[in-house]
Amino acid sequence: MDQQMRFDNLKLGERGAIVSIIAYICLSSIKLIIGFLADSEALKADGLNNATDIVASIAVLIGLKIAQKPADQDHPYGHWKSETIASLVASFIMMAVGLQVLVEACISMFQGREQAPDLMSAWAGVFCAVVMYAVYRYNKNLALKINSQAVMAAAKDNISDALVSIGTVIGIIGAQFNIPWLDPLTAIIIGIIICKTAWDIFREASHHLSDGFDEEIIESYKDTVMNIEGVEDVKEIRARNYGSNAVIDVILLIQSDLEFQEAHDIATKVEDELKKLANVYEVHVHYEPFVTERGSAVGTIV
Structure with missing residues (x-):
């Protein structure tokens, strides 16, 4: 593969980051609005996760753009590692959000809830899960096609969000059966999933940056x-x-x-x-x- 083709692949990778940004803007807005209207801690936590995923996706997009810069006196091998650094930054953002979600969910559980969230929040979760799974499939196929670590990190974030939305729906539906604490419990599980995904991305990116190799x-x-x-x-x-x-x-x-x-x-x-x-x-x-x-x-x- 020649250098121009590698640059073209990075350009294609930008599409994946842009698709993720657009999806996260739309879905986070839906989840946060309906989460507050339906009084669902899990859906609000999921929406907050997507809101910060926007920042992570922007970091990936910036990393892909910098990686396209040609070699210069200070970077004789080029700027390729900017792609890996972008994945590392994305993992930090995801970890911060995961910890925040965990703390808020734990506080909500110990404070107790008097009623279950409105069922409208469950339908919102189902819709968002389907959309995010479609974005995951797009980014995963694109990452495999162009062999991009940053786009694959974005895809892992996408599937994590799809699973989180499914978990949100389960928690909300369960809360309808007089167990309202199941909603904040699901938010805790969501926080754990976010942290686990962030750790996986961090481990792979740091492995590459420290010259580790399979x-x-x-x-x-x-x-x-x-x-x-x-x-x-x-x-x-x-x-x-x-x-x-x-x-x-x-x-x-x-x-x-x-x-x-x-x-x-x-x-x-x-x-x-x-x-x-x-x-x-x-x-x-x-x-x-x-x-x-x-x-x-x-x-x-x-």
Whole structure:
């Protein structure tokens, strides 16, 4: 994948963030208005969650825009990590909201409720759950298509919100059967779900920013290298993430009696084959003489 295509994918990713922003503006307004009219703590908590999700989605949108900036003197590898930073910011916002929802729901439960919320709030929750699930499907498919960590984080937030809305409906309906405390109890569960989703996004983003990498994917890179003619073994292979792009460092072992041009051609072939993989942006190849089990190099370096 060439650099222009990667920038085009980031541009497509903006659509997902914009769709999320529009959906959250509309749904948070519906939930907050009906939540106050129907006196539903769970629906108000859900609406507050969506309201702050607007900020999180804006952070994702900004991150995607910054990630499109070309490399410069201060960022020789480009600004790809801005996408991951945006996911990290989104997780902080979600965690803050989740904790706030938990605190308010606990206070509401201990204060007690005299009556159940109006059933109108349940219908609002059903409608919002359906809409948010549709947004989730759109963003998930888009994230898989363009291999975007930020858009996938937005999709995870979307499905979390859809599940939260379903939980809200269950709590409201249950409250109709003379157990009004079920509504604030559902709000507590909502807060826990929000915090769990925020933690998952934070863990993945921080893993990428600290140069963590999936070992299974590294093994797949190694298999690709080992299938190239002229490569005797792989001494070391490492990878790190730049946004949704991978940068690979690999040390090859090749026969030491090869001509310089032959060794260079093998290294170039390794680089080309790895760059054919969808998420690989840059490859750094170093090669050393292959050593037999007895400890001697094969051939003589030319």
